[in-house]
Each structure stands twice: as C-alpha cells, then as structure tokens.
Amino acid sequence: MKIICIGRNYAEHAKEMNSVIPTEPVFFLKPDTALIKDNNPFYYPDFSKEIHHEVELVLKINKPGKNIQTQFANKYYDEIGIGIDFTARDIQAECKKNGLPWEKAKAFDGAAPIGKFIDKKQFSDEKNINFHLKINGNNVQEGNTKDLLFSFDAIIAYISKYFTLRTGDLIYTGTPEGVGPVKIGDRLEAFIENQKLLDFEIK
Numbered sequence: 001m002k003i004i005c006i007g008r009n010y011a012e013h014a015k016e017m018n019s020v021i022p023t024e025p026v027f028f029l030k031p032d033t034a035l036i037k038d039n040n041p042f043y044y045p046d047f048s049k050e051i052h053h054e055v056e057l058v059l060k061i062n063k064p065g066k067n068i069q070t071q072f073a074n075k076y077y078d079e080i081g082i083g084i085d086f087t088a089r090d091i092q093a094e095c096k097k098n099g100l101p102w103e104k105a106k107a108f109d110g111a112a113p114i115g116k117f118i119d120k121k122q123f124s125d126e127k128n129i130n131f132h133l134k135i136n137g138n139n140v141q142e143g144n145t146k147d148l149l150f151s152f153d154a155i156i157a158y159i160s161k162y163f164t165l166r167t168g169d170l171i172y173t174g175t176p177e178g179v180g181p182v183k184i185g186d187r188l189e190a191f192i193e194n195q196k197l198l199d200f201e202i203k
C-alpha cells in the first residue's frame with residue numbers, strides 16, 4: 001500500500017508556513033514503514049531537533065481506480081480516519097532552501113501515526129467535519145473540512161491521474177493551522193467530532 005499526503009490544503013496553514021496558496025493540489029508520498037498503528041508510541045528521531053505535528057483527516061481507499069472522475073470519487077472510500085503527518089521542520093526547511101525533495105523530512109520511520117477509522121455514513125455532510133488534536137490535554141489544532149482548498153473528491157480525482165489507487169491506500173488530506181513542535185513525554189490525542197480515534201505518546 002502507499003500513503004499519499006496533500007500539502008497546503010488549508011489556506012491558514014499555507015499562510016503560517018509562508019507558502020503560496022496552491023492552485024492545484026500539492027502531494028507527496030510516505031512509505032508504509034512510516035505508519036504507526038494501534039496507538040504505539042512515536043520514538044523521537046535523533047536526526048531532527050524540530051519534529052512538528054500536523055493533524056489530518058485520512059481517507060482509506062476501498063477499491064482500485066485510475067483516472068477517477070470527481071463525481072464518482074466518493075465511491076472510492078467509505079471510511080475516514082485521523083492521523084499525524086509528522087514533519088522534521090528543520091530538515092524540511094533545508095530541503096526547501098536547496099530545492100530538494102522532502103522525503104527525509106516527511107517519510108521517515110514513524111512519520112505517519114494512524115488512528116481508528118469510522119464509517120463515512122456517520123457524517124451527514126462531509127464538507128462540515130470537525131477534527132482536533134490535543135497535546136497533554138490542551139487543544140493545539142482544530143480544523144473543519146469546510147476550509148479544505150481541495151475537497152476529498154477533488155483530491156482523489158487529481159491523484160488518480162498520476163497514480164493508480166489501490167485498496168488500502170491512505171490519503172492524508174492536509175493540516176489546518178496550528179502546527180508546532182512535539183517533545184519527548186508528550187501525549188497526543190486526535191478526535192473527529194468528539195470521538196477519540198488516536199492516542200499515543202512521544203518517547
């Protein structure tokens with residue numbers, strides 16, 4: 001399986017990163033070795049001094065597809081989850097400065113904790129889903145899908161022009177504003193509406 005992540009999909013986050021607001025989706029990949037499941041801890045890597053959290057809603061692809069049209073994209077996922085797109089911000093800044101790819105900053109082991117998924121039928125309106133991240137009990141990021149620059153369906157259509165999507169592929173759909181550093185000892189809890197779906201520690 002593969003993990004596809006959308007960058008800069010909330011305008012306020014693009015602004016806080018001093019990035020331009022994109023006119024088409026920005027995406028990158030993480031390998032399956034980046035996943036952390038079952039609320040296992042994240043071990044802070046020794047190559048970075050600035051690991052940032054980015055809480056994101058995640059789509060799980062349920063059937064193969066290529067060149068999917070936007071109006072049919074909704075049929076390609078039936079579960080929504082929440083995860084963290086961990087980013088070594090210091091390394092990313094260096095990559096950006098030198099015009100290099102981001103993988104070292106984004107795709108390292110453990111860079112994609114993923115929580116439980118829920119049936120999308122639970123949501124009456126996918127363009128109005130609240131989600132948030134707590135660190136040590138304090139809200140640090142809050143988002144709502146009404147602020148997405150590119151909708152779930154638009155993302156799937158766009159990605160599938162380039163990559164065949166397969167059952168089990170995950171799409172991290174972008175983070176709202178409020179990204180920031182984590183440190184050893186922190187406890188991260190991520191929620192969709194009021195359901196806690198992810199709960200793990202930094203070690």
Ligand code: MG
Nearest residue numbers: 054085174175
């Ligand atoms: Mg992200």
